[in-house]
Amino acid sequence: MHTYLDFEKPIADLEGKILELRKLASEDESIDTGDEIARLETRARDATIDIYNKLNPWQKTQVARHPDRPHFNDYAKTLFDEFTPLAGDRKFAEDAAIQAGFARFRGQPVVVIGQEKGHDTKSRIHHNFGSARPEGYRKAIRVMELADRFGIPVITLVDTAGAYPGVGAEERGQAEAIARSTEICLNLRAPLISMIIGEGGSGGAIAIAVGNRVYMLEHSIYSVISPEGAASILWRDPTRARDAATAMKITAEDLRGLGIIDGIIREPAGGAHRDHESVISTAGDTIAKALEELSGRSGDELRAERRKKFLDIGRRIG
Structure with a gap:
């Protein structure tokens, strides 16, 4: 069963009728429901395409947060071979919100880093809902430094509402850890490809998203808050989140228009949560193309290009 969002009610009604007809046919083989099921499936498919072609920024925010959307571990299991996670920041502790390690991508050695939100209550608590503490960013720094030392490309998969704002995290230098992680991204002499696969929230996202190429899934969001x-903050009224989402320009289309991202990865009809295999495969093809484009450049060229890319964003928007 799908988890339906509020704007998906027409789809839910049609797919509910399809399930009822299939159950009826399974209970009584003399009843032929094939034609009616086919008609309803066509209507459900058309309704899904129509609704998802007209999503507003708040609805895209809901899709980006969908509990069934594929997360880091889903991509890691499908796209990468021999993924070997590394744990700990060598300073304080392990942070499960950020996953990082070495792997092979279509035969090529890579470093993979990203936030994991979890899929059920137990895993969400374990991964702190994808909100990393300072030790998570320091682990990312440690792994990126290894990648830089050996010239291994870095792929980051971003999916977080933001860094964890708890007292302990602040006491252990959350802001400094995020700044250092952003700095190492800018200084890497290896290719860095970043992809927003769900939520890209605030410094918690940008800390691992300062890439030579930055992509977003079609129904993901990326924002400073x-x-x-x-x-x-603006209206002292959190119920006006719909208005804020529209004003903030957080969708992939908005951000590509502003030159903040390099491309949009299209999702299947109904969003990535309806077809994990398809969207992960498309993401893999995008990563492969980006790696090929960056493969002939020296470390100094990659570093200079990345720095210029982000400095130009500030000049263009400012």
Whole structure:
């Protein structure tokens, strides 16, 4: 069974009728429901395409947060071979919100880093809902430094509402850890490809997303703060999150228009949560193409290009 969002009610109604007809046919073989099921499936497919072609920024935010959307571990299991996670920041502790390690991508050695949100209550608590503490970013720094030393490309998969804002995290230098992680991204002399696969929230996202190429899934979001947080600050009313989402330009289309991202990865009809295999395969093809484009450049060229890319964003928007 799908988890339906509020704007998906027409789809839910049609797919509910399809399930009822299939159950009826299974209980009584003399009843032929094939033609009616086919008709309803066509209507459900058309409704899905129509609804998802007209999503507003707040609806895209809901899709980006969908509990069934593929997360880091889903990509890691499908796209990469021999993924070997590394644990700990060598300073304080292990942080499960950020996963990082070495792997092979279509035969090529790579470093993979990203946030994992979890799929059920137990795993979400274990991964702290994808909100990393300072030790998570320091682990990412440690792994990126290894990649830089050996000239191994880095692939980052971003999916977080933001870094963890708890007292302990602040005491252990959350802001410094995020700044250092952003710095190492800028200084890498290896290719860095970043992909927003769900939420890209605030410094918690940018800390591992300063890439030579930055891509977003079609229904993902990327912003300096959550719509709810922005509404609380601007209007002292978190219920105006819908207005904030529209004003903040957080969708892939908006950000490509502003030159902040390099491309959009299209999702299957109904969003990535309806077809994990398809969207992960498309993401893999995008990564492969980017690696090929960057393969002939020296470390100094990659570093200079990345720095110029982000400095130009500031000049263009400012």
